Amino acid sequence: MKKLFLFHALVCSVLIPGFSQNAGNISGRVLSDDGLPIAFATIILYNAVDSVMAKANSSQNDGTFALIGVNSGTYFLEVTYVGFAKHTGDVFSYTAPGNTQVANIILHATSEQLDEVVVVSTRPIVEVHPDKTVFNVQGSVNATGNTALELLRKSPGVVVDNNENVILAGKSGVKIYIDGKPSPLSSEDLANYLKTMQSTEIDAIEIITNPSAKYEAEGNAGIINLRLVKDKSLGANGALNLGYRYGKSSKYNASGNFNYRNQGSNVFGSYGFNTGDHFNNFSLVRELNDINYDQINNMINSNTSHNFKFGTDFFLNKKSTLGFLVNGNINNNENHGRSNTDIGPVGGGVESILAASNDVNGDRNNWNFNLNYAWRGANSATWNIDADHGRFRNDAESLQPNMYIDAATGDITSERTFTALTPTEIDIYTLKFDHERQVLKGNLGFGAKFSLVNTDNTYDFFDIIDDSPVLNIDRSNNFVFEENINAAYTSYQRPLSEKWNLMLGVRVENTHSTGTLTSQKPGANDIVERDYTDVFPSAGLTYQVNQKHSLRLNFSRRIDRPSYQDLNPFEFKLDELSFMKGNAFLNPQYSNSLSLTHTFNYRLNTSLSFTQTKDMFTRITEALDDTTSVLTFVNLAKQTNLALTVSYPFEVNKWWSVYGNITGYRMHNEADIDGDIIDLDANVLSFYAQNTFLLPQGMKLELSGWYNSPGLWEGNWTTNSMYSIDAGIQKSLLKDAATLKISLSDIFNTQRWSGESDFGELRMHGGGSWESRQIRFNFTYLIGNKQVKGARQRQTGLEEEQGRIKTDN
Numbered sequence: 029m030k031k032l033f034l035f036h037a038l039v040c041s042v043l044i045p046g047f048s049q050n051a052g053n054i055s056g057r058v059l060s061d062d063g064l065p066i067a068f069a070t071i072i073l074y075n076a077v078d079s080v081m082a083k084a085n086s087s088q089n090d091g092t093f094a095l096i097g098v099n100s101g102t103y104f105l106e107v108t109y110v111g112f113a114k115h116t117g118d119v120f121s122y123t124a125p126g127n128t129q130v131a132n133i134i135l136h137a138t139s140e141q142l143d144e145v146v147v148v149s150t151r152p153i154v155e156v157h158p159d160k161t162v163f164n165v166q167g168s169v170n171a172t173g174n175t176a177l178e179l180l181r182k183s184p185g186v187v188v189d190n191n192e193n194v195i196l197a198g199k200s201g202v203k204i205y206i207d208g209k210p211s212p213l214s215s216e217d218l219a220n221y222l223k224t225m226q227s228t229e230i231d232a233i234e235i236i237t238n239p240s241a242k243y244e245a246e247g248n249a250g251i252i253n254l255r256l257v258k259d260k261s262l263g264a265n266g267a268l269n270l271g272y273r274y275g276k277s278s279k280y281n282a283s284g285n286f287n288y289r290n291q292g293s294n295v296f297g298s299y300g301f302n303t304g305d306h307f308n309n310f311s312l313v314r315e316l317n318d319i320n321y322d323q324i325n326n327m328i329n330s331n332t333s334h335n336f337k338f339g340t341d342f343f344l345n346k347k348s349t350l351g352f353l354v355n356g357n358i359n360n361n362e363n364h365g366r367s368n369t370d371i372g373p374v375g376g377g378v379e380s381i382l383a384a385s386n387d388v389n390g391d392r393n394n395w396n397f398n399l400n401y402a403w404r405g406a407n408s409a410t411w412n413i414d415a416d417h418g419r420f421r422n423d424a425e426s427l428q429p430n431m432y433i434d435a436a437t438g439d440i441t442s443e444r445t446f447t448a449l450t451p452t453e454i455d456i457y458t459l460k461f462d463h464e465r466q467v468l469k470g471n472l473g474f475g476a477k478f479s480l481v482n483t484d485n486t487y488d489f490f491d492i493i494d495d496s497p498v499l500n501i502d503r504s505n506n507f508v509f510e511e512n513i514n515a516a517y518t519s520y521q522r523p524l525s526e527k528w529n530l531m532l533g534v535r536v537e538n539t540h541s542t543g544t545l546t547s548q549k550p551g552a553n554d555i556v557e558r559d560y561t562d563v564f565p566s567a568g569l570t571y572q573v574n575q576k577h578s579l580r581l582n583f584s585r586r587i588d589r590p591s592y593q594d595l596n597p598f599e600f601k602l603d604e605l606s607f608m609k610g611n612a613f614l615n616p617q618y619s620n621s622l623s624l625t626h627t628f629n630y631r632l633n634t635s636l637s638f639t640q641t642k643d644m645f646t647r648i649t650e651a652l653d654d655t656t657s658v659l660t661f662v663n664l665a666k667q668t669n670l671a672l673t674v675s676y677p678f679e680v681n682k683w684w685s686v687y688g689n690i691t692g693y694r695m696h697n698e699a700d701i702d703g704d705i706i707d708l709d710a711n712v713l714s715f716y717a718q719n720t721f722l723l724p725q726g727m728k729l730e731l732s733g734w735y736n737s738p739g740l741w742e743g744n745w746t747t748n749s750m751y752s753i754d755a756g757i758q759k760s761l762l763k764d765a766a767t768l769k770i771s772l773s774d775i776f777n778t779q780r781w782s783g784e785s786d787f788g789e790l791r792m793h794g795g796g797s798w799e800s801r802q803i804r805f806n807f808t809y810l811i812g813n814k815q816v817k818g819a820r821q822r823q824t825g826l827e828e829e830q831g832r833i834k835t836d837n
Contacts, residue, residue: 054122055094056130058087058107061408061471062521063529063570065091066135069109076102076119090575100124107133113408132526136408136466163233176230176254180204194252205253231255264288266811275799279304283335297338305330310796312606315374316789317654321605322378323369325796330362349402356395363388367603370435380441381433384603390424409465418456425449429492430604444604445492453484454592470522473533476515483509487598501548507596507612511541519566531568536561537587543595543612556595556612562587580625590614590645594661608647608659615663617644632676639669646743648701651790664699664706664743683722690715695740704788710746712739728758730771747783752776752800766809774800 058069071093073083082103083095105117112135122128180194194202234253266286273279283300306329314321339353369382396418403411429445460477485507490497519533543556566584573579596610623637644664652658671693679685691714699706718732733753741747756771782795 052098052122052124052126052128053094053096054083054098054103054128054130055092056105056133057091057526058093058109058133058135059091059523059526060112061134061136061466061523063523063526063572065572065575066109066112067091069093069107069135071095072106072108073098073103074106076104098122098124105130105133107135109135112137134469134523163235164231180233180252203251205251268809268811269806270808271804271806273304273802273804275802276307277305279306292343294341294343295339298336300335301333302335303332306799308796308798310794312792312794314606314657315791316651316657318374319371319655320374320376321369321371323367323603323606325365325367327363327365330364331359333357333359347403347405351398351400351402353398353400354396356393359392361388361390361392363390369603369605372435378435380435382430382603382605383433384428384430386426386428386603388424388426390422393419393421395419408471410463412462414458414460416456416458418454420452420454420456422450422452424451428603446604447490447492447497449486449488449490450598451486455482456480467520468522470520472518472520474516474518476517477513479511479513481509481511481592483507483592485509485596485598487596489599499548503599504548505598506546507598508544508546509541509592509595511539514538527572529570529572531566531570533566535564535566537564539589539616545597545612554612560616562618576629578627580623580627582621582623582625584621586619586621587616588619588645589616590661594645605655606657606659611661614645614661615643617663618642631678633674635671635673637669637671637673639671641667641669644697646697648706648743648787649745649785649790649792650701650704650788657790657792662699662701662743664697666698668696670694685720686717688715688717697740697743699743706744706787708740708744708746710738710740713737726760730754730756730758741783744787745783745785747781750779750781752779756804762809766807769804769806769808771804773802773804777801 054073058066058071060066065087067087067090069087069091071085071087073095075082082101083098085093085095087093100123102119102121104119105115107115107117115133115135117130117133120130194204232255234251234255236251236253264287266284269281269283271281273281279302281300281302283298285296285298287294287296289295307327308329309324309326311325312321312323314323335355335357337353337355339351339355341349341351343349363386365386367382367384367386369384370378371382372379397416399415401411401413426448427445428447430443431440432442433439434441456479458477458479460475462473462475464471464473466472487503487505487507489500489503491500492498515535515537517533517535519531521529521531523529538559538561540559541557545554545556547553564585564587566582568580568582570581571579590611594610595612595614597612599607599609619639619641621637621639623635625633625635627633642665644667645661646664647659648662649657649659671691673689673691675687675689677685677687692712693714694709694711696709697706714734714736716732716734718730721729721731723729731753732755733751735749735751737749739747752774753776754771754773755775756769758767758769760767777797777800779800780795780797782793784793785791
């Protein structure tokens with residue numbers, strides 16, 4: 029590129045009249061403070077004597093620039109670019125003719141706000157960055173009427189399994205963030221919460237596979253950040269969203285948000301409502317001690333939820349902001365399950381039938397309070413302080429009758445009915461601060477965090493005898509878990525040269541926890557206490573090969589702690605022959621990850637990664653006795669994962685754009701659990717593609733699909749392939765103030781899971797489906813100033829701990 033500039037200068041000097049033979053050229057390169065080239069920066073050359081502009085130009089894609097036809101004199105350079113602090117260089121002398129190259133010009137990012145800038149553009153569906161992949165939900169028609177959980181299922185490289193656990197490149201332990209904050213719930217509760225969040229509330233999904241030391245050490249698979257819709261300037265605005273879905277029954281959702289901003293403050297809030305019945309089913313065949321158990325389950329989940337958020341930001345001065353935020357979720361949930369299990373010898377007929385039901389009524393309430401302070405000074409120096417309190421309450425009551433029927437006569441041979449009360453109270457307190465500043469031509473960051481968690485879980489199990497509940501002291505208990513984590517981190521990033529960029533970080537965490545099980549049965553109490561300190565290093569090295577090629581090498585060590593409820597040894601029954609329970613003796617799991625990423629032309633990303641996880645905790649299904657199987661949690665010896673991911677967004681022509689993502693990985697699980705060996709491996713392929721077509725009359729059509737090949741699930745299940753194809757269309761109305769979107773998900777109804785397990789004396793194979801094929805309608809109407817800037821996106825302090833809350837199994 030530099031040679032091209034010099035060639036252009038030579039041509040000008042020969043062919044263009046008036047081009048001075050005594051004039052020369054001044055060239056250079058503009059880089060960001062993380063070493064990446066900046067294109068389209070404005071370059072102005074001023075005469076030092078009177079500050080009159082002599083020459084002007086802009087930088088190219090690789091950051092290079094050339095000022096052609098410069099006469100002898102004394103000058104200084106001024107370089108500007110939106111989002112970066114203005115650079116004013118030192119005065120220097122130049123003698124023409126000649127070609128002078130100035131030192132690299134480094135621009136530093138700034139948080140300074142522009143008074144009024146309106147940029148109108150169409151974002152690509154997927155943006156591929158060197159450190160993350162961004163799925164722009166607001167630009168996708170097929171996002172219409174989807175919940176956040178369904179959008180994750182569509183996101184590049186992301187898999188949501190049959191139990192609604194999120195998996196990235198074959199690795200579980202993904203941390204879900206919302207607006208830069210780790211999500212407030214985990215597992216089933218997280219899934220239920222994400223199912224109440226509609227696509228109209230989400231602006232983009234960011235997939236971050238190698239978080240730095242600034243992020244919590246939790247999450248061996250990386251971070252998925254749901255970036256909520258924000259607005260853009262002074263004034264007031266709002267939006268109203270209405271949605272309807274139909275699969276096997278009708279489902280409704282509505283939401284609204286508002287924002288008011290002036291020079292001194294910002295007030296914002298939102299409310300969302302979601303209700304409907306959700307159907308799913310699964311079958312499970314178990315072989316245990318030469319007896320075959322063939323079970324068919326049908327479940328209906330009736331859910332009504334309310335999501336809310338309210339906050340204020342007070343701009344104390346140009347540098348300081350004080351904010352308050354409260355958000356939460358109120359959820360009423362009814363689960364109705366019906367199952368029939370045919371029981372008989374393997375290879376023989378059916379001797380008896382177990383007819384069971386499980387009705388669970390529950391209320392879940394979650395409130396989060398945050399007080400925050402932010403300060404931004406000169407040279408990109410920042411301070412952020414957060415104080416948080418999270419309050420989670422869950423009350424559930426279950427009724428579970430079991431009835432055995434003689435297959436030959438149809439007579440009832442025995443009946444047993446159980447009921448249980450399972451209230452849960454969780455309180456989380458956190459305090460954290462983060463600081464960043466420029467040091468030695470680089471960016472230094474450090475911070476600390478204190479967290480305290482108290483959980484109180486009661487499990488009262490009753491046998492129904494003569495229509496009256498009788499407390500079963502053998503199965504009733506109380507589990508209290510207390511945990512204190514103190515953490516500190518430091519990170520440093522700076523360019524080593526115009527091609528090399530280095531990032532180093534380390535995080536230290538000390539954890540003290542106590543789990544106390546108090547049983548109704550005398551002498552059955554138990555205490556599990558742990559105290560451990562861990563060090564989590566991270567490093568990244570970036571090399572800009574040339575204008576189009578760059579390489580990035582990353583390493584990180586991370587931890588995953590069990591969710592609070594996975595440590596809880598309570599029993600949750602499907603029927604009396606199959607249930608799940610927690611494990612108070614679960615250890616944390618540790619992962620070491622190494623990845624190499626190549627980026628071509630800032631669009632085509634190819635990444636090779638290797639991850640080894642020790643003491644990986646996972647669910648396995650094993651025999652508890654001669655007739656009963658239990659789904660429980662254990663630590664595997666290790667899991668290894670080797671993955672290759674390729675992502676590429678491109679345009680076929682002006683009206684047709686395509687995004688493709690393909691991930692292949694090899695996974696290997698190893699364990700020895702009481703003499704039962706787990707040694708499973710799988711080669712897995714995951715593919716996602718989306719086509720967007722711009723139609724006349726301002727309409728947009730989308731066709732997308734994904735495919736997951738056979739693989740592994742949890743510790744000892746092998747699964748079969750699954751795929752889905754979606755289509756949707758969008759139309760703007762009312763002078764672009766409103767948008768109508770219509771889509772059909774899972775057109776061919778192929779989202780059906782199946783798999784098998786062979787562990788110890790227990791052999792199983794099963795499968796199931798849910799309401800994946802749905803017709804969806806969504807209407808959005810914008811009110812007020814569409815350019816009002818919303819609240820700051822910020823990460824509070826309590827979400828990592830809340831991310832381990834889990835109650836509904």
